[in-house]
Each structure stands twice: as structure tokens, then as C-alpha cells.
Amino acid sequence: MPKGIPNKRYTPEFKKLVIETMLEEKLSYSETARRFDISDHHSIQNWERIYLTEGAEGFAVERHVRKRKGNPKKQLPKQVEEDLLAEVQRLRAENEYLKNLQALVLERARRQGKKPR
Template sequence: MGCFCMPKGYRKYNGTQKVEIIKRIHRENLSFKGASREYGISDRTLRDWERIYWEEGEEALLTERRGRACVASGTQKGRKPKLNKQVEEDLIAENQRLRMEIDYLKNECLGAGRGTPKQKAQVVQELRQKYPLKALLQLAGLPRSTFYYYLHQSQNPAKYQMVKEQIVIIFNENKNDTDTAESQRTA
């Protein structure tokens, strides 16, 4: 693809030129300043085109945006109206919740809703950095106290380790003693 460099000064760009410029910036990792110099367009204009491209799609750059909308004919030119703030926030929250669900369900141990509370607590702990704890606990169906119990338990696994080892040693010593006593009785 060839580069079409534009002379400096005022120039009107059609939609296909705008799309091609934005695609080239992304494809070749051009900076806005570099593309601005190359095409003779202000970097602010390029940033606006890129924002429109990401927010509304390629078609939005292809539509004419200049001037006021024609009120008399009832038709609107240009951009689609933006969603109201509340709807947009709800969609963002739902999107985050769905991503959280997907990440949670990707865990093999939790397939089809199975999994012990300990396993669920481990998964919640892994995802805790990425998502809010309250939402994760609600998704896992895990009480907060249970989560913290298993979290604390996993951080102090060797609390009674020495006692357990001593019990095993005593058991083995006594087992050997009883085995010898039984063998002497039978002999």
C-alpha cells in the first residue's frame, strides 16, 4: 500500500481516507505526531478519528459529520446518539460480571457447580486481585467467614505439624511394642 501524503493546509478527508489513515496508524504502530507530520493533519484530529473508530466503528468515520443536523426533514446525519449514562454504566457492570463468571468457571475443579468450599476459596483468592471480593463470594456462593477461614488456614498450614509428627512417632513406637508382645505370646 502506498502512502498518500497530503499537502499542508485545509483539506477535507472522505471517510475511506480517514479509515485508511487510522488503520495504517495501528498496523504500522505510528505515533500520532508522526502521522500528523506525514499527512499534514493535526494530531488532535487523528485522536478524534481514532476515538470515533473504536467507540462507534468504521462506519461512523464513513458518515458525514459536518454542520447541524437537519431538524425539518426529521433525518439525522452523523453519529448515532450516545446511550444515557445509567444504561452505559449498567452495561459496563454487566460486562465485568460476565467476565468474572467466565474466569471463575474456567477453573477445572469448579465444573458444573461442584467444588468444596476450600477449592472455591482458593479460586476466589486467585481472582481477588482482578474482581471485587463481594461479587466473587456471591458468585461462588461462599460466606465471607468461610472464605477467611480457609484463607487463614492456608496461610498457617503447619500450626500443629510438630504435634502430628510426635503422634506418628509415638504410634509407631507403640505399634512395634505391641507387635513384639503379641509375637512373644504366640510363641
Template sequence: MSKYTKQFKLTVVKRYLDSSMGYVAVAQQYGIDRSFVQKWSKQYALHGEAGLDKKFSHYNAEFKLSVLQSMWDKQLSYRETAILFDIRNLNILSNWERSYHSEGIQALTPRTRGRPKAMSPPKKVQPQPAKTDESRSREELLEEVNYLRMENAYLKKLKALVQEQALEASLKKRK
């Protein structure tokens, strides 16, 4: 939420433009910093009342690079550049410049925001078609028979263990 409404900004700018008072005097009259009066009046002069509106923008890499090039070519300050291109947060220009010098044009591309998805979509695994017994080799069939025998023996031992534990539990209850 903006601290100052558009109507308040417009009142301050009109007061500055209509009177012979300077930035400092108007700022003192409204109890604000002189930089606000200066910034709002320049935005108003360049963009009209729309320059005082709230603005939430996302900029692409080409725009960012063109802003930086213009700033360097014309030797403008961050404040002047922000007012010229109607960028409300002049601190973002220093971030763009620092990123560009350290990482190049790739640093200016917008990144995805927010928290990454917790899980990726499940990968669809295509089941391999089962081979018929006739198409399998003797070794594959013997391997499967041995596997099934081990599985069967394991399940028998597990069943015996469970029955033994149940028998011991029932004997303890009788005592």
C-alpha cells in the first residue's frame, strides 16, 4: 500500500507549480521530504496525472537493457532515468546495472517467482510387454522358478513365525 494517495501527490505538485515556493518550502509545508516533491513534480511534468498513479510492472530483458543503455549514453542519474522511463523504484536500476555487469544479459531476464512445486508430475512408465513362456530362454525360466521357490520358502517361514508368536501369546494368557 502506498503511503501517499494520488490526490495528495497531485495537491503537493499543484502547490509547487502554482506558487513561487521551492521544493524544500513545499515539503516543509506538507511535512514530507523534499525529494518526494521533486520526484512527483518531474513525473507529473513528463507523464501527467498518470505519472502519479501506483504502478506495479514487470519488465522484460530488452526493456531493462534499453534503459541501461540510455542511462549510460546520456549519462543520466538513477533518479533521472527512473523519471524518464516512468520506473517508480529507482533502486531497481542499480540492481539491474550490477546484475548486468556481473552476469550479462542473462541476469536481466525475469525469473520465476514463488515457491517451487513440491512434487513433479509422475512419470508415466510404460510397462514392458510380458514375454510368453515359449519366447523365453531356458535360463530365464530357471531363474524365475528359483525366485518363486525362494519367495514361497520365505512366506512359509513367516507364517510359521507368526503362528509361533500367536501360540506363545495364548500360553501367556492362560498362566
């Protein structure tokens, strides 16, 4: 069965017709895609969401959505990254020191038979 044309642009009127037909006839996304020769039923899901939240006027708004490929992680400048790593190491050392200090205070209090604060 041939699929729709990839990267095809549909008019707002066509989108409205598709969604209204789907809702009136209680068609599934896949059935609607087959009936209107639309290659991806996810487009119909997006159109329905727009129709239900913004009405038919929402189809007139240009929406350009690019899917990111690979790792969307942004690169920090090398100096900033090094500064952040150094700060993390300093904070880990500080936490370790405070844990040891607390253990010593508790041990001293235990030896003296006092309750710790």
C-alpha cells in the first residue's frame, strides 16, 4: 500500500477536514491516515491536539519542529567546565571532612558519656 508523500505540507483547510471527519466518524488515527493518504498517523495526533486546544485557527500558525539527532547536550567552554569540576571536587572534599568531624564529635561525646547536640 503506498504511503503519503514524505515532507508534504498540508493546508489548514485539509487538516480541519481530516480532524472533523475523524471525530464525526469516530475513526482511529491509523484509519484516518489511510483514508486521507497521510504517511504518518502521528501528524494526525498533533493536528487533533492543536484542533482541540486552539480550534481550527491553530492550523494557520506556522510550526517548524526539528527533531534533534544524537546527544542534545550543549558544550560548555573548556574553562567553565574545568572550574565546575574543580568546585565539585572541593565540595566533595568538604563534605567528607564534615562527615569525619561529625563522627569525631560523636565519638568524643560517647566516650565522655554525654548526649550529642
